[in-house]
Amino acid sequence: MRTFDPNTIFYTPDALNERGLKVLLAYPEASREEIAQHNRLPELEANHYKVKSDVLVLGRLKTLTCRESGRSSDFVSPSLANGCFGACAYCYVDRNKRVNPITLFTNTEEILGAVDKHVYKQVWPKMPNQTHGLYYTYDIGCNSDISIDATLSDSVQTAVAFFRNHPRAMATFATKFVNPDLLTYDPQGKTRIRFSLMPARVSKLVDVRTDSIEARLAAINDFYQAGYEVHVNFAPVILYEGWLDDYRELFERLNEVVHPDVKAQMQSEVIFLTHHYGMHQMNLELNPKAEQLLWTPDQQEYKRSQWGGLNIRYQHQLKAQLIEDFKQLQQEVIPWCTIRYIF
Numbered sequence: 001m002r003t004f005d006p007n008t009i010f011y012t013p014d015a016l017n018e019r020g021l022k023v024l025l026a027y028p029e030a031s032r033e034e035i036a037q038h039n040r041l042p043e044l045e046a047n048h049y050k051v052k053s054d055v056l057v058l059g060r061l062k063t064l065t066c067r068e069s070g071r072s073s074d075f076v077s078p079s080l081a082n083g084c085f086g087a088c089a090y091c092y093v094d095r096n097k098r099v100n101p102i103t104l105f106t107n108t109e110e111i112l113g114a115v116d117k118h119v120y121k122q123v124w125p126k127m128p129n130q131t132h133g134l135y136y137t138y139d140i141g142c143n144s145d146i147s148i149d150a151t152l153s154d155s156v157q158t159a160v161a162f163f164r165n166h167p168r169a170m171a172t173f174a175t176k177f178v179n180p181d182l183l184t185y186d187p188q189g190k191t192r193i194r195f196s197l198m199p200a201r202v203s204k205l206v207d208v209r210t211d212s213i214e215a216r217l218a219a220i221n222d223f224y225q226a227g228y229e230v231h232v233n234f235a236p237v238i239l240y241e242g243w244l245d246d247y248r249e250l251f252e253r254l255n256e257v258v259h260p261d262v263k264a265q266m267q268s269e270v271i272f273l274t275h276h277y278g279m280h281q282m283n284l285e286l287n288p289k290a291e292q293l294l295w296t297p298d299q300q301e302y303k304r305s306q307w308g309g310l311n312i313r314y315q316h317q318l319k320a321q322l323i324e325d326f327k328q329l330q331q332e333v334i335p336w337c338t339i340r341y342i343f
């Protein structure tokens with residue numbers, strides 16, 4: 001995994017608890033600047049990529065709301081962090097911000113306290129559903145990549161310990177990185193890691209600064225051995241000439257590398273590409289090769305997102321066919337890897 005080594009740290013005074021101070025001390029060479037609000041940064045000169053690799057923000061999350069999800073999890077927990085060191089060309093976390101460096105929220109205990117309060121308001125026992133048969137599932141990595149956040153502080157380790165001991169809740173997150181430190185966190189089956197996978201040659205174009213697909217595949221058995229539930233996240237699925245052949249190759253590789261015990265518990269989720277007009281404009285300048293794969297208006301239709309942004313996704317009828325093709329291939333090559341949901 002490439003190391004995140006910020007040279008500029010912005011912080012709000014209320015972020016400097018013990019955890020926040022430790023992070024500040026971990027980067028003695030970085031310049032530091034106090035700011036009033038974590039989501040109002042001073043004007044930054046550098047471009048999207050540079051800001052993500054050079055800047056870290058420390059803040060205290062004040063809005064501690066758990067949101068309904070219903071797909072990858074029952075709920076989305078308040079964010080441990082927002083923003084990412086990676087710069088994937090389709091990333092939805094980056095869509096609505098001019099610049100999006102990692103903002104680490106240092107009040108982890110308050111965030112987990114909000115999850116605890118929330119889960120005790122839910123009916124118990126839980127009605128089993130595709131996210132889990134017994135526990136309420138909380139996605140802790142919807143606005144960042146948890147594997148990177150774990151290199152910055154003990155917040156992820158604290159969260160894994162919280163869920164390990166919780167009688168009603170479990171954690172889940174998708175990742176495009178392999179952080180071996182997580183192997184020491186002892187989740188005891190109460191954290192589900194979902195490795196994101198796509199054909200390697202496409203990943204090389206659209207996944208910026210992430211770990212390779214081969215590295216993610218190679219980590220699967222180790223994470224299971226270390227006590228994680230391990231699923232895979234086929235996202236985003238991108239349509240191009242030969243896409244299904246590439247997925248066949250990926251499925252065959254998955255079939256080869258995953259140990260039978262891991263196969264017995266592994267499930268998947270499949271999300272076809274949705275792209276964003278603002279990202280499209282930025283990619284034309286920063287990553288035009290990736291954009292050729294992502295922006296194919298003759299196959300796509302516009303959709304206004306619930307946040308008001310203009311997105312495009314594959315045309316309805318075309319997508320129905322793509323979903324059928326994907327499901328058929330999964331049944332043929334990796335029938336053991338049940339699809340929890342596909343859209």
Ligand code: SF4
Nearest residue numbers: 084086087088091176
């Ligand atoms: S790794 Fe995930 S959060 Fe980070 S840029 Fe890529 S898609 Fe976004």
